[in-house]
Structures are given as structure tokens and as C-alpha cells.
């Protein structure tokens with residue numbers, strides 16, 4: 001199978017997964033016991049108020065009509081072209097387009113996820129490699145211990161501790177917000193402040209936004225690195241004892257060549273796949289991190305909406321999380337195919 | 346590792362169980378001392394912003410976490426294991442449909458699902474446990490399924506089928522015992538995850554009511570008063586959650602290493 | 611001056627269940643251009659011995675005693691970076707399974723270029739590339755195939771490549787560890803022929819490891835018979851044909867199908883190799899030996915000289931030199 005046909009097949013295979021996922025969200029939000037409208041008003045509204053809310057949001061129609069409308073809204077090209085985002089319904093609280101609210105919150109999450117992923121990968125792969133190479137030594141046990149403990153730390157606890165130390169006690173770094181409030185955010189190109197400011201050649205704004213990003217992405221990155229350490233270590237241990245690694249050593253190749261060019265290069269493919277899977281965990285962590293640092297992303301959006309019992313908004317955010325994860329796993333699989341010469345038959 | 350983990354977990358369970366007899370104060374009672382008093386001889390872990398005794402709250406505070414995680418693990422186990430056994434044993438369309446759904450749930454950010462369900466079901470121990478359970482059922486299903494697929498064709502299972510044993514006899518007499526080790530590992534890891542997810546749900550406001558002593562709850566209120574610098578309201582509950590999750594993780598990792606010596610070379 | 615000289619080499623694998631002494635008190639030497647065969651059943655320590663020579667005994671193995679001199683240098687004492695410059699350049703190793711011995715994500719040519727430029731850093735990319743082509747052509751493989759990935763090659767071709775990688779830098783010694791076991795019979799002979807012809811051209815010494823004594827008899831000057839980490843017999847192959855001494859060797863020879871003597875009965879040695887965690891006391895072979903005496907169970911027989919270039923570890927020989935007929939039925 002050629003690379004191209006593999007990619008096409010993989011993309012086509014995403015469609016049923018997506019459909020399933022979207023139905024699942026619908027199932028949870030609409031079919032599961034608990035009427036969103038009643039929950040929203042917490043029994044503090046008259047039946048008439050509830051009825052008008054239902055009508056306004058289209059929740060008075062039969063379930064399957066709602067289902068079709070919900071799915072239809074997501075693929076309504078006309079709507080997407082007009083607004084720049086898919087139709088996710090209207091907020092119960094503000095009656096604004098949920099899609100728009102999410103669209104403006106999303107880049108913050110993306111940026112956080114991006115930097116956390118980098119931090120987690122660097123720490124995880126580096127320590128994992130060191131650990132596997134010094135197998136069963138004190139260093140190995142130490143690194144594994146760190147990884148295990150990291151796994152058990154609630155992410156928001158680490159965030160709070162960082163805030164307490166750096167924000168409250170040392171007053172070093174801004175805690176909260178994407179950029180120092182005294183600085184105007186860079187003009188929007190991608191929505192990622194660091195990238196936008198770089199694209200505009202504004203180093204000052206770049207560093208300001210990097211500073212704001214530092215604690216949140218460190219928090220998320222460190223917590224995630226625990227899993228990455230373990231994954232890297234296990235995969236490296238398996239790869240290090242493969243014949244071609246021994247054969248490479250037998251040819252007198254440099255230690256670094258053997259470790260990175262042979263072992264890690266081959267261990268990297270399964271690591272990459274697992275990183276893709278961990279992305280879901282990363283997003284879960286992002287919700288907590290954003291809440292801790294008042295980071296105005298999708299995670300904080302969802303938590304805010306929970307407080308307002310804004311169920312349409314929650315549903316929209318959940319859908320977007322799902323789409324994001326699906327997209328990432330698609331990209332990872334394609335990357336895998338691209339990196340593995342054996343797939344390019 | 347297993348031993349250390351077991352010691353930690355049982356110490357915490359015992360502590361929570363005997364809290365009523367050893368706690369110096371009523372954990373919910375406000376104003377037993379001054380507000381946000383740092384640790385002192387009288388209040389070894391300080392007091393909360395409502396003047397509750399932190400030490401008493403720590404002693405009591407594991408109960409919610411333990412209840413939620415135990416309940417959710419139980420639900421996961423009771424649904425995930427039989428479903429996995431049955432689905433992979435019968436195979437066919439049913440199995441494929443189950444796997445598809447399970448994989449979709451598995452790929453979804455767990456916390457997001459838990460949040461969505463929890464938001465719909467409302468607060469309370471049972472609801473929390475249920476929303477967490479949904480997230481981790483797939484882990485059981487997948488482990489059981491992959492194990493069953495590999496032992497289904499083994500000769501003694503074939504032989505049992507040959508002498509006309511009923512499918513449920515085969516499943517529970519011959520197949521189930523073989524998947525127990527992996528299930529045990531998943532269960533302990535699941536415990537750790539459930540603890541952390543429960544803490545997360547509490548943190549974003551989907552946990553128990555504020556007066557109930559709960560580590561997650563207290564950590565969250567400590568965070569709300571972060572700028573006062575009251576580190577003790579944050580640190581003690583945080584460390585307790587870490588210990589509990591760490592205890593379960595250690596058991597799980599230790600067991601999986603014992604059962605899977607391949608990784609030990 | 612021998613190229614390789616090994617003295618009282620002992621290698622242990624300390625495991626959680628106990629220490630396995632995979633090689634014990636092995637001594638032999640090899641001159642330039644000579645070929646030595648290492649034969650023995652699975653687990654007898656052949657690979658461990660071979661890998662000791664390039665100091666790559668797998669974890670947790672350690673060389674606990676003895677010396678290994680290559681050109682007078684005791685490599686047991688070398689620092690790791692000094693050892694690296696010997697591997698591939700002075701002594702090369704060919705592994706059993708060619709399917710897994712090449713880096714799946716590296717092109718065939720890149721393996722060679724990397725090897726050449728590691729050991730001869732002054733070689734330019736172009737030159738390394740040209741040399742690679744020449745080597746690959748000498749292996750009977752089209753030179754344009756060096757841009758392929760390993761998975762595009764068959765097992766036999768991959769083993770040719772492994773041989774090419776072993777001889778690329780013209781080492782003095784090549785250790786081939788069951789180089790054909792993973793291949794089918796027709797390819798086996800071709801690979802061994804290739805190895806032999808290249809060895810002659812380049813004048814290298816060869817250690818050929820195999821559990822198949824017939825291959826070794828056919829292709830080696832000297833032979834070592836290994837059993838449970840011990841060297842039981844060390845002899846020239848001519849002498850082995852004529853006059854095998856050790857009961858185990860005799861057993862091995864009898865289990866080789868002999869085409870000339872079509873009526874010869876194939877006799878397998880009864881029993882199986884010992885558990886290396888608790889090897890038998892005394893002679894390691896006694897539980898399977900039909901000549902075992904009382905002394906064999908309590909004392910380890912020493913390696914004694916029974917002729918020019920002929921050593922045996924067995925109590926049947928010694929001062930009195932009891933002779934054992936080759937085909938004597940037991």
C-alpha cells in the first residue's frame with residue numbers, strides 16, 4: 001500500500017469514529033437522565049420560562065430531530081463559511097453562538113498544549129533514555145521513582161504550588177492571563193501569542209507571552225512527563241536488546257549513534273503512537289491547568305459554563321475536545337506511516 | 346514496590362476509618378480556632394479559612410475519595426470484565442461494535458467525559474463514581490479482550506469446548522482465571538486514576554459540598570485563598586492525595602512488573 | 611605470535627535466580643588467517659564466548675576471569691572507547707539472524723558509510739560511497755540496491771550485507787555466530803561459500819560458531835567442542851575425523867548423517883544439556899556419559915594434552931591413556 005492510499009484510507013476511517021464520538025456526546029448530554037433546561041434553572045423557573053428556553057434552543061423537538069440538527073450543524077458548510085466555525089448551537093446563558101466563543105478560546109488551549117507537549121517530550125524522552133541506558137542502576141531507579149511520583153500528583157496541586165511559590169511568595173512571574181495585562185496582545189494571525197508575535201517580529205511581546213506561558217505549560221508538561229519517561233524507558237529497553245543494536249555496537253559505532261540513531265530512532269515510532277494517545281490525557285490536564293492559572297482557553301471555558309449550568313456550551317466544548325483528539329490521532333498515524341520506511345512498500 | 350504501596354494505602358484507609366476516635370475536633374465545625382491560623386501546637390496543621398481544624402479534616406478527608414474510587418472501580422469491574430469476556434468470546438459483529446464504542450470512549454479525554462456526565466448527573470458520591478467509571482470501563486474491556494483472544498484458542502480451552510462445555514462454563518472456569526492477573530493490575534492503576542479524577546472533578550466544582558471534609562475539596566478552597574499565602578490548607582490535602590494515588594500506583598506497577606517479567610529482561 | 615590468545619576465560623551471568631557460569635576456564639589461540647569452529651548444543655556458551663572477544667556479552671554478563679589478547683593487547687582491560695575502535699575494525703561479528711540485524715529505518719548503504727566514516731574519519735562521503743558500492747558488488751548484490759531499506763532484502767541478501775559490513779574494514783578476525791541457521795538450506799551453502807572466499811581473499815582469521823558439527827568439520831582448521839560452558843575437546847579437524855577422543859565428541863559425530871556410509875545408524879546422545887543454574891558436579895557430561903566412573907561425579911577432569919594440537923577434558927585419558935573406539939556400541 002502506498003503512503004498516499006494509506007493516508008486516504010486512514011482519513012476515511014476517521015469518519016465512523018467521529019460519528020460515534022459525536023453520537024456519544026449527544027447521548028450523554030441529551031439522552032442521559034437530567035434535563036439540561038431544568039438543570040440550568042435549578043428549579044427556579046416557571047414552566048413557561050423553561051418552555052420558551054426550550055423553543056429558543058430547539059430542544060422542544062423530538063430527540064432524533066435534535067440529533068439530525070446537531071450533526072447537520074457541524075457540517076453546515078454555509079454556516080461555516082459565514083462564521084468561520086461550525087454551528088454548535090447557542091449558549092443557554094448568553095444566547096451567543098457557542099462556536100464563536102469556543103473559536104476564540106481555542107488558540108489559548110492549543111498554545112498551552114503545544115508547549116506542554118514539548119516540555120513533556122523533552123523531559124520524558126531524555127530521562128527515559130538515560131534511565132534505560134543505566135538499566136537497574138541507582139540512577140535508573142531514581143528516574144523511575146520520579147516518574148511514578150509525578151504520575152500520582154494531581155495536576156492542579158502542582159499548579160497551585162507553583163503559583164504559591166513563584167507568584168505569591170517570590171512575585172516573579174505573572175500568574176494568570178496569556179500576557180502581561182499592561183501589554184497589548186499581538187495582532188491575531190494564528191491566535192497563538194508566541195507565534196503571532198514572532199511572525200510580527202515583536203520579540204518583546206514574544207517574551208512576555210512566553211513568560212505567561214511558562215508556569216502553566218511547565219505544570220502540565222511536568223505531570224505528563226512522568227508517563228513519557230515510563231513509555232520511553234520501556235520502549236528503549238525493548239529496542240536496546242534488539243539484534244541490530246548489538247550489531248551496531250559490534251561494528252564499533254559511537255555510543256551516541258547507537259543510542260539515538262539506532263535505539264531511539266526505532267523506539268520512537270511506538271513512543272510517538274503512545275504520545276498521540278496521551279494527548280487525550282494532556283487535554284484533560286489542560287482543563288485543570290487552565291482553571292488553576294485562569295488561562296482563558298477551552299478548559300476554563302468549560303468550567304465557567306459548568307458554573308452557569310450552560311449545557312449547550314458544555315456540549316459544544318466537549319465536541320471540540322473530541323474533534324481535536326481525533327485530529328491529533330489522525331496526524332500521529334500519518335506521521336508514523338511517513339517515518340516508518342516499512343510502510344512505504 | 347507492592348509492599349510499600351500496600352503499606353501506604355492501608356495506612357490511609359485505617360487512618361480514615363479510625364478518624365472519629367482520633368480527630369481532636371469535629372472536622373465540619375467552623376470557628377474551633379482562629380481563621381487561617383498557621384500550624385501551631387494547638388492546631389498542628391493549622392486552620393481553614395472558616396476556622397476549622399485542618400488536622401481533623403485531613404484525618405476524615407480520605408473517606409470521600411476512597412468511597413468514590415472504590416465504587417467507581419467496582420462499577421468498572423462489574424461492567425468492563427463481563428462485557429470484555431463475553432464480547433471477545435462470542436466475537437463477530439457484536440464484538441466489533443463493542444470494540445468500536447469502547448475505543449471511541451478510550452480515545453476521548455477521560456476528564457472531559459467525566460465532567461460532561463458529572464455535570465448532567467449532579468453532585469454526590471455515587472454520581473461522581475459513575476462518571477469516573479464510564480471513563481475507565483474501556484481499560485478493563487480492552488485488557489480482558491486482548492487476553493481472551495490470545496487464550497481462546499489454547500488447547501485446553503479447545504478441549505473443554507470439545508467435550509461440550511457450555512460457553513459460560515468455559516468463560517468462567519477456563520478463561521476468566523487466566524485474565525485475573527491483568528485485571529488486578531488494571532484495577533490498582535484504575536484506583537489511582539479514579540482518585541486523581543475525583544480530585545479533578547472536585548477542583549472544578551463538581552465534587553462534594555464545601556463543609557464535607559474531603560482532601561480535594563480542601564485543596565480547592567485553599568487555592569481560592571491562595572493570595573493569603575496559607576500554604577497549609579494546600580499542602581496537607583495535596584500531599585494526602587498524592588500519597589493515596591502513589592500507593593495505588595506503586596501496587597499496580599509492582600504487580601505488573603512481577604506478572605510481566607519480560608520488561609525486566 | 612598468535613592473532614588471538616585467550617586464557618582461562620570465565621564469563622558469568624548473575625541473575626536473580628542465581629549465577630550462570632556460561633563460559634568456564636576456556637583457553638585457546640588463533641593465528642592469522644586460521645579458521646576455528648566452535649561447536650556445541652544450544653546453551654553451551656558459544657555465543658557468550660564469541661561475544662566476549664568483542665566484549666559485548668549481553669547484560670548482565672561479566673567477564674570474571676581470564677584474558678583475551680588481540681595482537682598482544684588484553685582487551686579485557688581496555689577502556690570502552692579503545693574497545694570501540696577494535697570492534698568492526700580489527701574484529702567483526704556476524705550475528706545469527708540477518709532479519710533483525712540491520713537498522714530498519716536506515717538504508718543499506720548508510721550502514722556502510724557510517725561504519726567506514728566512524729573508523730576512518732578522514733574518509734569523504736563520496737569515497738565512502740564508492741567503497742560501499744565495491745564491497746556490495748563483491749557480495750554479489752547490485753550496487754544500486756544500496757539505496758534500499760533492509761525490509762526490501764531477502765534473508766540471504768541481508769546476511770550477505772552483514773558479511774559485507776563485517777569485512778568492509780578488512781579486519782583480522784571475523785566471528786560468525788551461526789550465520790546460516792536462520793536461512794534455508796540452499797542459501798546456507800552459498801553464504802558459507804561467500805564467507806570462505808572473502809576470508810581467503812582478505813586473509814582474515816575466522817571463528818565459525820555452529821551447533822552443526824558437519825559444517826564446522828568441512829570448513830575449519832581447528833575445532834572446539836563446547837558443553838555447558840566447558841571446552842571438552844580442542845583439536846584440528848583432520849585429527850577429529852581420524853581420532854575423536856571425548857565421549858561427547860564421539861556422540862556428536864555419530865549423530866551426523868553420513869552419506870557415504872548409508873547403513874550407519876544415527877545415534878542421538880541420550881539426555882539433555884544440564885540446567886546451567888545447577889550444573890552437575892564433577893564432569894559436566896557425566897549424567898549423559900556411558901563411560902562415567904565414580905571419579906567423574908566428584909572431580910572435574912582437567913584439560914589434558916593427548917597429542918599435537920589435541921586437548922581433551924575427560925578422565926578416560928591421562929596417564930594411562932585408555933583408548934575408546936569411535937563406534938563402540940554402549
Ligand SMILES: Nc1ncnc2c1ncn2[C@@H]1O[C@H](COP(=O)(O)OP(=O)(O)OP(=O)(O)O)[C@@H](O)[C@H]1O
Nearest residue numbers: 623632651652653654655656657658668669670886
Ligand atoms: N542475557 C543473559 N542472561 C542470563 N543468562 C544468559 C544470558 N545469555 C545467555 N545466558 C545463559 O548462558 C548460557 C550460554 O548461552 P549462549 O547464548 O552463550 O549459548 P549458545 O551456545 O550460543 O546457545 P545457542 O546455540 O542457543 O545460541 C545459557 O545457559 C544461557 O541460559
Ligand code: SF4
Nearest residue numbers: 893896899906924925
Ligand atoms: S570425564 Fe567421565 S563422565 Fe566425563 S566424559 Fe570423561 S568419562 Fe564421561
Ligand SMILES: [Mg+2]
Nearest residue numbers: 656657658787
Ligand atoms: Mg548462540
